[in-house]
Amino acid sequence: MTRIFAYIVHKAGVADDSAAELVAAAKMIDDAASPTAILTGYGTELDTVCGSLRDTYAEIWKVAKEDLAYPNAELVRKALLEVLPQGCILLVPHNHFGIDLSPGLSIKMNAAFVSDVVNIESIKGANLKLVRQEFGGQLSAHVRCDVSSGAVLNTRPGAFKPLEGSALNGLVLDKSPLVGALTTKRHFVETIVADAGGVDISKEPVLVSIGRGIQERDNVAIAQELADTIGAVVSCSRPVVDAKWLEKSRQVGTSGKTVKPKVYLACGISGSFQHLAGIKGNPFLVAINKNPKAPIFQVADVGIVDDLLEFLPELTNRIRESVLSKR
């Protein structure tokens, strides 16, 4: 069986959640597999992460270089090419780093590439059967991947459930000497941390969240009126920010904010995984969408199939009436 590696994303000495998920994905390719963790970085932070993986991985390959202190995908790609054996399978989380790293890496490794894998069904010989999603999660697809000359598989964060840890007492191997001087035509300059914005949606208990279904800038007021009426705050999904109808600080999702409300009203939001990944703490999730097949209905507690542009104003009016009648 082909050797399986897991690229470990880490920051400030802490491994990303995907570190444990990749073990689960590797076991789905080959139950007998003992995947090898591979990490790039520098200094004591890297050593700390390597140490923290010894419960989950039997073998941990460390590539320590000053140039790799920040994970510039262009440099990481070159380093991995020096270290990884030919024909191996490499698992990488499908996040902003994996999207940057993996397609080009697969070309340089002459390996097959499949991105955003959500499930692994079977393997027969070199024929790996995977599940992906298309059309914003509306449909899933089975994909066949020929891994005979290796593969780079980007797996969706959160899609693979970490296995119960069995203390493996893993071995950390220093592979740094395999990597020579690294050069690049892309240089990391700095990170600009997101502006907090006027309203902190991450602390709000009730969110009226709007998506593409709001259709026009002027319609944002419909959601704002409902939010004002119930003492909630308006948040949104990516298309609303792309259209510049709301500020970036209102966006829920991997590229926006992580929220932990008690109640989340998803209005005209289809439910992409990047959006859902930003909703934590298992809130009571109400989805209002006119497309009964919208993926959001799979994860919501309660669904309403209706046109939100008509539904929300009526809901707001009814709430106002019921509050008045109680006085």
Next chain:
Amino acid sequence: MEILVCIKRVPDTSENEIELNSNGNDIERDDLVYSVNEADNYAVEEALQIVAREGGNVTVVTVGSDEDDESLRREMAMGANRGVLISDEAFSSSDGKGIATILKAYVQQEHYDLILTGVQAEDSAAQIGGMLAAMLDYPFAALVNSIQVMDARKLKITREIEGGSKEVNEIELPCVLSIQTGINEPRYVGMKGIRQVASLNIPTLGLSELRVDASAVGEFAARVKREDYFVPAMGEGAEILQGSREVIIEKLIELMRAKGALK
């Protein structure tokens, strides 16, 4: 600056409910509304804005079929100077690597300083730009959400990373960038604009013009193949509230009260 933007014509998910066909091996393609992939419009707009500041030309290219003519014309109506259609029977059912191989052959016949793609298309693979860059040995950056030209050889770009933060990079030209949605506001294309480009010539290039090795593209070369589509398992699924809108609103208000969203 000579800029190439790679675009793709895709079923428009905001205009269609995507359904399985009766065989389950594809989506129901009759009566589908197709559009240019959303992120690609942002890439074309970005290219046009760079050229407006720095001078140069914008070329849009797609690997597809005759039906892609209208997609190229739409981007030309936005202001792209040139459209190029790459089409050949031999290219059908190529995987991502196959498409990148075809584009590489085209790029090597021309001279481009900057190559842009949308960050991803309807299949959310997000792969062509990075593959193309690797084949050309150009530097690459994904999820780019701002571009500033520093000089004739260098750009300052930002990439979108987690939590709305940005990663600033300097990248040498020529390079390939995948463009994230929201980087700009793509201009509106009206019927008048489409009419104005209706008679412009769009060359079609195939296997022989591009001198692509037929064994490196198409179905035979593809190591990644989609086998079928299926409707994802619903899991628990939401309880869909039934009844008239009035009844549903009453139920919802009750639920919101119970969950503490209403007093």
